[in-house]
Amino acid sequence: MPTDDPISSEILERLLSSGPADGPCLDADAVAALAEGRLCGDRRTAAMRHVASCADCRSWVADTAESLDDGRVVVRRWRPAMAAAAAAALVAALGWWAVRASAPASPREMVVAAADRMRDGHADVFGEFRPLTNAELAEPGPDAERGGMTLVTPAMSFIEGRPVFAWQPVAAATGYAVSARDEDGAVLFELESSEPRLAYPQALPPIASGTRFVWKVTARGPMGEVRGSRAARRLGDEEAVRYRRGLELLRADAPGRDGAILAAHWAIRFGLLAEAREAIGEPLTGASELERSTADYVARRIGAK
Amino acid sequence: MTEAAHPALQRAHAAARLVHRPVELPFETFREDVLRLVRERDGDAAPSEESIARRALDDLYLARACEHGCADAWETMRRQYERRLVGLAMKRGARGADSETVVSDLLGDLTLPAPGGAARTLLGTYAGSGSLWAWLAATLVRRLGRRAARAGSSDIDAVPAGRLAVEDPPWRGSVDRETAAALDRALTDAWRLLEVEERAALSLKHHRGLSQRQVARILGVPEYQVSRSVARAVTKLRAAVERTPGLDRHAADSGSGWELLRQVLASRLASSPAGEPLPHEARDGPTGRPHADG
Numbered sequence: 001m002p003t004d005d006p007i008s009s010e011i012l013e014r015l016l017s018s019g020p021a022d023g024p025c026l027d028a029d030a031v032a033a034l035a036e037g038r039l040c041g042d043r044r045t046a047a048m049r050h051v052a053s054c055a056d057c058r059s060w061v062a063d064t065a066e067s068l069d070d071g072r073v074v075v076r077r078w079r080p081a082m083a084a085a086a087a088a089a090l091v092a093a094l095g096w097w098a099v100r101a102s103a104p105a106s107p108r109e110m111v112v113a114a115a116d117r118m119r120d121g122h123a124d125v126f127g128e129f130r131p132l133t134n135a136e137l138a139e140p141g142p143d144a145e146r147g148g149m150t151l152v153t154p155a156m157s158f159i160e161g162r163p164v165f166a167w168q169p170v171a172a173a174t175g176y177a178v179s180a181r182d183e184d185g186a187v188l189f190e191l192e193s194s195e196p197r198l199a200y201p202q203a204l205p206p207i208a209s210g211t212r213f214v215w216k217v218t219a220r221g222p223m224g225e226v227r228g229s230r231a232a233r234r235l236g237d238e239e240a241v242r243y244r245r246g247l248e249l250l251r252a253d254a255p256g257r258d259g260a261i262l263a264a265h266w267a268i269r270f271g272l273l274a275e276a277r278e279a280i281g282e283p284l285t286g287a288s289e290l291e292r293s294t295a296d297y298v299a300r301r302i303g304a305k
Numbered sequence: 306m307t308e309a310a311h312p313a314l315q316r317a318h319a320a321a322r323l324v325h326r327p328v329e330l331p332f333e334t335f336r337e338d339v340l341r342l343v344r345e346r347d348g349d350a351a352p353s354e355e356s357i358a359r360r361a362l363d364d365l366y367l368a369r370a371c372e373h374g375c376a377d378a379w380e381t382m383r384r385q386y387e388r389r390l391v392g393l394a395m396k397r398g399a400r401g402a403d404s405e406t407v408v409s410d411l412l413g414d415l416t417l418p419a420p421g422g423a424a425r426t427l428l429g430t431y432a433g434s435g436s437l438w439a440w441l442a443a444t445l446v447r448r449l450g451r452r453a454a455r456a457g458s459s460d461i462d463a464v465p466a467g468r469l470a471v472e473d474p475p476w477r478g479s480v481d482r483e484t485a486a487a488l489d490r491a492l493t494d495a496w497r498l499l500e501v502e503e504r505a506a507l508s509l510k511h512h513r514g515l516s517q518r519q520v521a522r523i524l525g526v527p528e529y530q531v532s533r534s535v536a537r538a539v540t541k542l543r544a545a546v547e548r549t550p551g552l553d554r555h556a557a558d559s560g561s562g563w564e565l566l567r568q569v570l571a572s573r574l575a576s577s578p579a580g581e582p583l584p585h586e587a588r589d590g591p592t593g594r595p596h597a598d599g
Contacts (some may be wrong), residue, residue, distance in 0.1 A: 035439055052505045
């Protein structure tokens with residue numbers, strides 16, 4: 001592709017300086033929003049049009065976007081645990097160290113180091129947060145299927161007061177009855193759906209923060225009824241704020257796939273499996289073992305696997 | 306929706322009080338400030354719940370508390386951001402104590418009146434369109450860039466905007482005058498006809514050297530769409546070159562007009578003064594910042 005050729009920069013240089021700037025220059029508020037991808041609608045279109053025609057603002061946006069992505073983790077330090085393991089064979093260890101010092105850190109080390117850094121920088125948010133260990137990721141966990149069907153989301157915890165309830169469809173089902181009861185047995189809602197999902201209605205009051213409940217689905221069809229149930233909890237206000245704050249800091253300070261893995265582990269620690277699934281996505285070809293085992297863990301817990 | 310409603314504001318206020326303890330900004334003040342800022346920015350007399358919720362409301366809480374001089378607000382802001390800003394200044398080339406001085410000056414200046422009386426303090430101009438961290442980073446980056454430009458430093462943002470005089474198209478002199486003018490016109494017209502997203506993607510990715518992920522974030526599109534936008538833009542520009550009248554005469558030896566253009570530019574680059582790195586070299590060179598992977 002010719003665009004990979006530096007000559008393209010020279011063509012662009014000519015083109016980018018070929019006319020007056022489109023619209024007024026940006027201020028720090030617009031630059032920040034654009035660099036974070038938070039500008040929407042007409043404001044973003046106008047800002048992009050200007051950025052494509054004004055070298056000064058383009059530089060400002062680009063530098064800010066780069067700055068927000070700064071802080072890539074490079075692990076080069078010698079770890080005590082590694083030293084202990086290597087002490088048994090000094091010569092071998094020295095040889096290994098020579099290789100180790102020049103080799104890139106493993107994905108797990110990168111993620112653990114990024115978590116260390118986040119804890120050091122924001123102890124009030126990250127507290128004792130640690131990424132899940134390999135042993136934790138390998139735990140089978142509770143069976144997502146309760147009864148004759150698998151309820152998918154909300155699973156474990158969720159944030160918004162009006163979640164979307166989703167479950168795996170039952171063949172030939174003609175309709176589903178969905179209900180929930182809190183810890184005291186009080187009915188939170190009883191609803192009907194013709195599809196294997198139900199958006200919690202706007203007409204009902206939102207599920208209160210911190211509420212624990214069990215939701216049940218009964219599928220009705222020509223063969224009779226099939227039932228499934230699952231426990232869930234809406235995060236408390238302080239937990240939700242802490243989770244969001246941490247996620248924002250991770251997005252700012254831990255970019256790339258390491259950041260995505262860390263964000264998934266951060267969500268898992270809150271029981272936010274849907275958020276973890278969104279963070280980790282579908283591992284692509286070449287994904288690290290940590291990435292795969294994290295995605296596998298989330299899919300297993302949600303019941304999608 | 307009446308102004309008294311806006312549950313997003315009430316939720317955000319309650320959450321922000323927890324996050325920024327012990328800073329206390331009264332809800333009424335917060336509500337009025339946010340609605341005014343959204344009205345000013347979005348030009349919407351009656352801001353929707355969605356446009357309000359899109360703001361970085363908990364950051365706005367802290368910024369507005371600073372603006373109103375609430376107890377502990379400035380200290381809280383400094384505590385939350387000073388260390389990160391010093392780290393950023395160092396990553397952008399400021400050295401040791403200098404990075405701390407730059408950040409200290411910046412945080413001090415945020416308390417000064419905003420230009421034109423737009424707000425009581427400079428921090429008061431933050432409207433929550435992005436996070437407060439991004440706003441502070443943008444402000445610091447701007448300041449460092451200007452400082453480097455004043456000092457003629459090669460440490461920060463040393464990437465030259467371009468080596469070729471923009472008043473003088475690089476292909477002039479390599480083809481006859483009419484063809485050069487036609488080429489210039491064709492490329493410029495094609496550039497103006499590109500979609501906004503195509504222009505922005507091409508300029509940010511290949512002129513400023515941002516990674517695909519960074520460009521995708523700015524444009525608000527998936528990463529794969531950035532590649533497609535860039536490819537579409539190049540195809541259109543290339544088509545404009547190929548269609549340029551008269552270029553085929555010069556292109557006989559090169560195979561195509563696009564190839565000729567590349568050769569002309571390569572020859573110009575080879576004959577330009579040495580010592581100043583090309584943009585793509587400077588990004589990976591000793592004075593440039595490492596290029597983030599996409």
